[in-house]
Amino acid sequence: MSPLRVLELYSGIGGMHCGLAESAVPAEVVAAVDVNTTANQVYKYNFPDTPLWTKTIEGISLKEFDDLAFDMLLMSPPCQPFTRIGLQGDVTDPRARSFLYILDILPRLQKPPMYILLENVKGFESSIARENLVTALLRCGYRYQEFLLSPTCLGIPNSRLRYFLIAKLQKEEFSFQVTNQLLEDFPTCFGLVSSSTTHSSSRNVNADLDLKSTLSDPPRDPKQDTSFLYKLETPEELERKQSQDNDSSIRTLDEFLEKNIGDINQYFLPSRSLLRYALILDIVQPSSRRSTCFTKGYGHYVEGTGSVLQTATDVEISSAYEALETVTEEEKLAKLSTLKMRYFTPREIANLHGFPPQFGFPEKTTTKQCYRLLGNSLNVHIVAKLITVLLQSH
Incomplete structure (x- = not known):
């Protein structure tokens, strides 16, 4: 043939x-x-x-x-x-x-x-x-x-x-x-x-829900809705995420993560993003069996563009978020920083998309360009x- x-x-x-x-x-x-x-x-x-x-x-x-x-x-x-x-x-x-x-x-x-x-x-x-x-x-x-x-x-x-x-x-x-x-x-x-x-x-229903936010929407005000838990998520959303993490037919994120990242500091969330978007971040850990859809705005916009990775796995998310609205901005930043949250690297997103290990980007391609290109891919x-x-x- x-x-x-x-x-x-x-x-x-x-x-x-x-x-x-x-x-x-x-x-x-x-x-x-x-x-x-x-x-x-x-x-x-x-x-x-x-x-x-x-x-x-x-x-x-x-x-x-x-x-x-x-x-x-x-x-x-x-x-x-x-x-x-x-x-x-x-x-x-x-x-x-x-x-x-x-x-x-x-x-x-x-x-x-x-x-x-x-x-x-x-x-x-x-x-x-x-x-x-x-x-x-x-x-x-x-x-x-x-x-x-x-x-x-x-x-x-x-x-x-x-x-x-x-x-x-x-x-x-x-x-x-x-x-x-x-x-x-x-x-x-x-x-x-x-x-x-x-x-x-x-x-697939869960995947569909991941696209519900727009890139241009302003952060939602937790004071306008008292039904949320410590983050801006309903009990149903939390239960859905826990159900996904308990699905043993799905591999863990750890299998798709880079083991040695050169300049890892460039991927940690900046202070302004932690302070402004803390309540709407979709936080996953290496042991998680889920992540939301990564879009072309990932790394630039925060809301609705993809999950962020908690690298301090010995810290409970609930402890970092407890009473977050009642502390000063400085204390809030200190609490959130204990989670050591970072963006997924372009290579990690490429891994989740199924691109082979030998697939790469020209040296002059910026991280932002990589995110945009991968967000438009399949x-x-x-x-x-x-x-x-x-x-x-x-």
């Missing part, structure tokens, strides 16, 4: 490429396309032999697509038109224009790709863009299956709920019975692990698993 010719659109830093490599499917990425200069530098650093097209997708002609003669299409279209904390402009958002162009091109290709894998945010599944996608797929003769998946379903302690779609031309059957429902786990050769559209899976292990499922046959 000759290697599959793969086209990677919206290639970013190469998460799809890493997933393809992990799947061990004989394949060659014949072109990767992205306009983000910093992302392209990282992609080229890791995949120097892959042709990288630094042009808009709308700038690629039908003939150029045909000349690539690709068998598989991998793509992660811009998520901003569909994210639930954005304006939800959907197909009217200018950033959706390139995706609509792909849907227009697809039926006109001389040889449509046998396989397609698409990733986007939760919310895409109810968009007009998704309806247009399905219409185009059916018009071209594809079978497809949709998913809402979080890395927790693979035992990874990170909530990152995302929409995925896999499709193949009808002349080749799927290895499982497709359904019009959104699957919340991977199908197996014995049938479907899960086929719920009501999000009954507690792991989970490599999920992509690898879906590619395996996509290529399996009866």
Whole structure:
């Protein structure tokens, strides 16, 4: 069997490429396309032999697509038109224009790709863009299956709920019975692990809740709500976190942490962040089996951008937070500092995303740029698993 010719659109830093490599499917990425200069530098650093097209997708002609003669299409279209904390402009958002162009091109290709894998945010599944996608797929003769998946379903302690779609031309059957429902786990050769559209899976519901905050929201005032515990969380939220930490099917964060960090001081939370955002931090420990979704604002914004790590594991969080609102600012800072809280490093987030150990960033890439790029990326292990499922046959 000759290697599959793969086209990677919206290639970013190469998460799809890493997933393809992990799947061990004989394949060659014949072109990767992205306009983000910093992302392209990282992609080229890791995949120097892959042709990288630094042009808009709308700038690629039908003939150029045909000349690539690709068998598989991998793509992660811009998520901003569909994210639930954005304006939800959907197909009217200018950033959706390139995706609509792909849907227009697809039926006109001389040889449509046998396989397609698409990733986007939760919310895409109810968009007009998704309806247009399905219409185009059916018009071209594809079978497809949709998913809402979080890395927790693979035992990874990170909530990152995302929409995925896999499709193949009808002349080749799927290895499982497709359904019009959104699957919340991977199908197996014995049938479907899960086929719920009501999000009954507690792991995915929990992942969904991680995205409830916006980056621009001001800190909430604890005096306005007396139902919170010592932090700004309800008893139900605390119980949910404890339940996640007791789930032995999820690995502990310690397995994903760097053992030797060069300049670790740059990752400790500054005093101003501790004082202003103490009550809304999502604090985890190396022994925890959970972390919230890391976004592109991590390390710059605090609320809703990802968990922070308590490195002083011999200190109880409750003792540091006890009577926090009644002490002076100096005493408050002293109490919080005992927890030694820091941000996850870019390498640690890359580990949680499934990027292999050899994946790296060019030396001139700043920490802030790394956080932004990783926040826009996806989970490599999920992509690898879906590619395996996509290529399996009866």
